[in-house]
Amino acid sequence: MPTTPSTTRPPRLRRMPPAAAFLLAVTAAAWWPSTVWATPEATASAALQDKQVQGNARLRVWGFEVYDASLWALPGFDAGRFENQRFGLELAYLRDFKGADIAERSIGEMKDLAPIEPAQATRWTQAMSSLFPDVKRGDRITGVHVPGSGARFYLNGRLLGEVADDAFSRLFFGIWLSPKTSQPRMRDTLIQGITGAARTP
Known part of the structure; x- marks a missing residue:
């Protein structure tokens, strides 16, 4: 050299x-073969400084309130092409949960969206388990999708870390925004205020 x-x-x-x-x-x-090199912002507000809340929805499972979700994006956000845009999804928890349980539930939802190789699923589950803390009622975890880079996560506004994998980020946020989501009504509620947003059939 x-x-x-x-x-x-x-x-x-x-x-x-x-x-x-x-x-x-x-x-x-x-x-990180496809990662766009950039230093994650230290706070969620910095990561979403030009974004606005476009929709809110509450998840209820078997009658239990789980969390309130808020979609942060630019006006005109295209839910049908969410993977190509930077946005944030904030979950305000209404119950206590173990971080490991959040990771396991997330990978299960991701597998329902698309096939995932077992080794890849294991790596992603480990990555989420190492990032997601145990949460209590009132805690907020905000995920920020950075196209071409991956997903960044914040607890109560402060950086937890990132999973620098664009494929992971697309599937993770697809839990809420993909037309194949297990919660189509929640998706529709999140994007209902966006002009021209595609609704789930």
């Missing part, structure tokens, strides 16, 4: 030994 400093390299790479910089680049490419 050339050892002549380049003025176009980021400052950190100019000070990094060439061999170390090469190893870092190879490792990053192996783990």
